[in-house]
Amino acid sequence: MGCGQSTSASPVVAEQNGQISEESASKKVYDDRITLPNNQKFRITVSPASTVIDDEGAARARSAGVNPQDDCQQRPKTGEEGEFEQPEAEFDGGNLGLNNVEEVPRLLDSLPEGQLYEDAEFPAEDSSLYFSSRSTGDEVVWKRPHELAENAQLFVEGVSRRDVVQGVLGDCWFLSSCCAIAKEAKLIERVVPPNQPLSGDGYHGCVRFSFWRFGDWVDVYIDDRLPTKNGALFNAKCVDPNEFWVALLEKAYAKLHGSYEALEGGQAMDALVDLTGGLAERFDLAEHDQSYLFRHLYKSTVAGAFITCSRKGDWREANKADELGLVQGHAYTVTGLARPQHQTLGRPRLVRIRNPWADHVEWNGAWSDSDERWSGVDEVTRGRLGVTSLADGEFWMEFSDFCAQFEEASVCTLGPDYDNDGRVDHVGQVQQIRGEWVPGKNAGGSRNNFEKFATNPQYLLTVVDPTPDETDDDDSDKVPVLVTLMQEYRRSQRQFGIKMAQIGFLVYKVDNPIQRVPQKHFMYHYEDASSGTYINYREVAARLELKPGHYVVIPATFAPETPGHFMLRVFSAGNFTLKQLPDA
Known part of the structure; x- marks a missing residue:
């Protein structure tokens, strides 16, 4: 079966005054399965096309057999893909950019006085800039920070989201992620250790x-x-010409990918994970109720999560903004959400966005910097929200406009959010198993x-009876569990990317824990839960109760006989065990 949107597992649900009823949803079955809406507390998984079977449907399945008709889809384009498509190869070690890690400290100690380190694996040549035949057309000169600034430093007066300025490279997915985590200096300093001089003693x-790479x-x-x-x-x-953490971090990330050009067209949720080791999830804005989505993003922000967003389009045609001041095929950072009191408009839902270009290219619609609506908000509140008329790329907009103009939002937390309330929950256990x-x-x-x-490989997940503080009043007999499946993505050769398969996983309740x-x-039997339609994302996830x-x-690939390495991660606030069952 070819890749595309599945028609065999389309959810059938009922609505009451525009809201989905839990009672009616629980009674609606399509093809002997039931799909719960993604904006309800009782949803099994955040992934699209996920399924859960009620007792009546399971009984019919056992008597008549099942016809799941699994399907797959291609990862949507980001709009930032480069002019040249990089060829792909199978995984072969995944050590690109890491081969000299043990040797470098010894090499630095043996450098002659006055000689500076030169990285032979990522040389100051065009091969580090491009994997294709692309050329700058101008002479490129490689210079060290102390040759560009009188007082070159990694950090100048700490870290701020306003530090990040994008250049000509189409890697705003990465830079918007850097901007997002810049609000937590300790996280940036874990990625970019401080006290590394760029001149002098x-x-x-x-x-x-x-960087966090496949579990380490x-x-x-x-x-x-x-x-x-x-x-x-x-x-x-x-922004500060004496500060260089952004430029050098981009270079290090380019080294892991083989070249600067290879950074064009990535996924913000992957960059967020690489920079934090956390859990990132993508939300398609058109598929979620706006009230639910605003509440989730707001609580996520309060809890310290990092959020990016992006628009559809081709970034190669995005050298200027549209008539609304927004750039197509571009990734932004969500830097705040608020509901300020307005004299006549009540409490509108607002979201603050930052363009990594960090210039005058900003939204010019409702609630933009100079919009008259701000006159209805008191001065103290405007000051608290940081409302300014600076040409710095940061602006407010109404949430309904945000959902209309942007395609997706990626949310990264440093721990799992089991109950989908935007807050990082206590983690009782975290286990990961690698497989192939x-x-x-x-x-x-x-x-x-x-x-x-x-x-396929099979893993036994045993959930232990919950204690009272591990559950809520509504589901006292259930334990929240988050399962993720990540496929190998570490590159082995500079000129090749890694082939990404359509992946997914299914969960079945069993009586025999041995076989x-x-x-x-x-x-x-139908599955009790799944990660949804098979897709070639780096990682897929499902929330379970x-x-x-x-x-x-x-865990499985869509196409049989597809080789690959993977990592299964399970998070839970309760007690559980995870182990691999013997191969067939």
């Missing part, structure tokens, strides 16, 4: 960074030579072939 011309924090070393034209940086930089799909052995693909599907779930079970018992989690 202790200066070697080398800077160390740390790893160090990346670069030299501090930066590409310039006419004596100025043309990629990302800081091996063709001819356990790369079974989707349920479109039950025999092959039964060969694998056999093929016959899948033929007569599970009664105590045994469950089998089955």
